[in-house]
Amino acid sequence: MTASPLPVVELVAAVRRADSALGLLQATQDLAAAPHPDGAACLVEVLGFNNPGAAVAAVDGLVAIGEPAVETILTNIDGHNYGARAWAVRALAGIGDVRGLPVLEDALGKDIGPSVRRAAARGLGQLRLAELPEDERRATGHRCLQALLAGCRDGEWVVRYAVVVGLESLAQALDAEMAAGQRQQLIEALGALHADPEEEAPVVQLRAALALQRLGVPHG
Amino acid sequence: MDAGFSEQTRPAAGDPITEEEALRRLRLTDDPSAQYYAAWWLGRNRSTHPEAVPLLQEALRQRRPRDPGAGVEENAVARNAARALGKLAPAAVQAIDDLLATLEDEDHGLREAAARALGELRAEAAVEPLLRRLAGGPSVAGAQQPGTPRLQEPCEALLEALGQIGVAEPAVLAVVTPFVEHERPLIRSAACRALLQLTGAPDWGQRLVALLQHPQLQVRHAALMDLGAAGWRPALEPIAATLAENSLKLIALRGLAEQPSASHSEAATVAVLDAMDALL
Numbered sequence: 001m002t003a004s005p006l007p008v009v010e011l012v013a014a015v016r017r018a019d020s021a022l023g024l025l026q027a028t029q030d031l032a033a034a035p036h037p038d039g040a041a042c043l044v045e046v047l048g049f050n051n052p053g054a055a056v057a058a059v060d061g062l063v064a065i066g067e068p069a070v071e072t073i074l075t076n077i078d079g080h081n082y083g084a085r086a087w088a089v090r091a092l093a094g095i096g097d098v099r100g101l102p103v104l105e106d107a108l109g110k111d112i113g114p115s116v117r118r119a120a121a122r123g124l125g126q127l128r129l130a131e132l133p134e135d136e137r138r139a140t141g142h143r144c145l146q147a148l149l150a151g152c153r154d155g156e157w158v159v160r161y162a163v164v165v166g167l168e169s170l171a172q173a174l175d176a177e178m179a180a181g182q183r184q185q186l187i188e189a190l191g192a193l194h195a196d197p198e199e200e201a202p203v204v205q206l207r208a209a210l211a212l213q214r215l216g217v218p219h220g
Numbered sequence: 221m222d223a224g225f226s227e228q229t230r231p232a233a234g235d236p237i238t239e240e241e242a243l244r245r246l247r248l249t250d251d252p253s254a255q256y257y258a259a260w261w262l263g264r265n266r267s268t269h270p271e272a273v274p275l276l277q278e279a280l281r282q283r284r285p286r287d288p289g290a291g292v293e294e295n296a297v298a299r300n301a302a303r304a305l306g307k308l309a310p311a312a313v314q315a316i317d318d319l320l321a322t323l324e325d326e327d328h329g330l331r332e333a334a335a336r337a338l339g340e341l342r343a344e345a346a347v348e349p350l351l352r353r354l355a356g357g358p359s360v361a362g363a364q365q366p367g368t369p370r371l372q373e374p375c376e377a378l379l380e381a382l383g384q385i386g387v388a389e390p391a392v393l394a395v396v397t398p399f400v401e402h403e404r405p406l407i408r409s410a411a412c413r414a415l416l417q418l419t420g421a422p423d424w425g426q427r428l429v430a431l432l433q434h435p436q437l438q439v440r441h442a443a444l445m446d447l448g449a450a451g452w453r454p455a456l457e458p459i460a461a462t463l464a465e466n467s468l469k470l471i472a473l474r475g476l477a478e479q480p481s482a483s484h485s486e487a488a489t490v491a492v493l494d495a496m497d498a499l500l
Binding site: 201 | 478
């Protein structure tokens, strides 16, 4: 049974009309389920409403819209609301469009919100590099790696955890492309996170061990 | 539920002071705000300097009866000192006697901080005084103080400390159990957490999982933290599905991943890590 879908304008109007947390969640889910570029601006607004359930739905919707949503996300990054910024960075990470790279680099290196930095670290590992011409792919991969290597020293465990995840997926994405020296750097960084006696969060070490195992590297 | 709900800026990286500087500031007994920050800094950075614990002990003793007219700075330093001592376990075991004395202070907030620190230090000597504080049960220790939103005792912290210390004797269970019927869901959550830690009985875990559906976000937060503290693996999927910020779900799942147990297979740990990856 398929009802004919409501036009995007009406779905957007329903989100704007929502007057309860649950109502917003449902309206956002409906809008996200009809991934249409015209809904992107409204979905980006929802990221700033401090409603985690609706924000999850909005991120899913933006990721489903994909590349046509990137410009809208980039021009609406909220400098004053790190909750909203974290969700926007998550959406960029999910889409994996290379236009998001400067935002991801900046977010991991400088953002005051750990939730923003952790989303950026994950995103730096999942940009869609395969679509790029070879020289651009190498240069972009290099920038991702440098940003993630710097992120290994982050003061928050959850960001270091996300850096491990980012490094693992970057290694898988670049695979044969990576110069031997770069791969060595990446593996050493994971090894250092795994073995760091100062690490306060055992879960970071657990995750680094898993990453090394998945990359076929023996570790102690 | 410990502090750390709200998003914090990056103190370790953003903060320029050194350990020496923190120790110097902690000695400034005429400058409570410098001491307040220094005490926090030493705990946050898990200082291992030999002077850290003795100086924090002194700061803990440096308090006076609550006097609204004179401000509360002195006790604020003591509260932060107590919290820092909790973070410096096991080096801070020498401070247990001071913390036990602080548990008898008339300042509610100071008792709360002392109880949490004693829990973190796994201080078995604290079990008897903690039980004594809770002895009247939900209708006495857990009764609301007239004119304030506070309960007579900082029940949440007292219950959580008992769970963390881990002495699972019948006398402990007998005092903790009635609090699972307290009128406030946060107290119910703390009692279930303690009983789950003490007995491992799945009933208490199920009750916490049920609180993940509570209409108040604050209660869902508490249940997340409590399941994480107990490291109860069957809560993996309910935690991941809770309507709450990913930051808190990640903290809870970290607790599950780090739960030491020979009975957990490697695949089960990988399932927790996969769920965490999906929340980043």
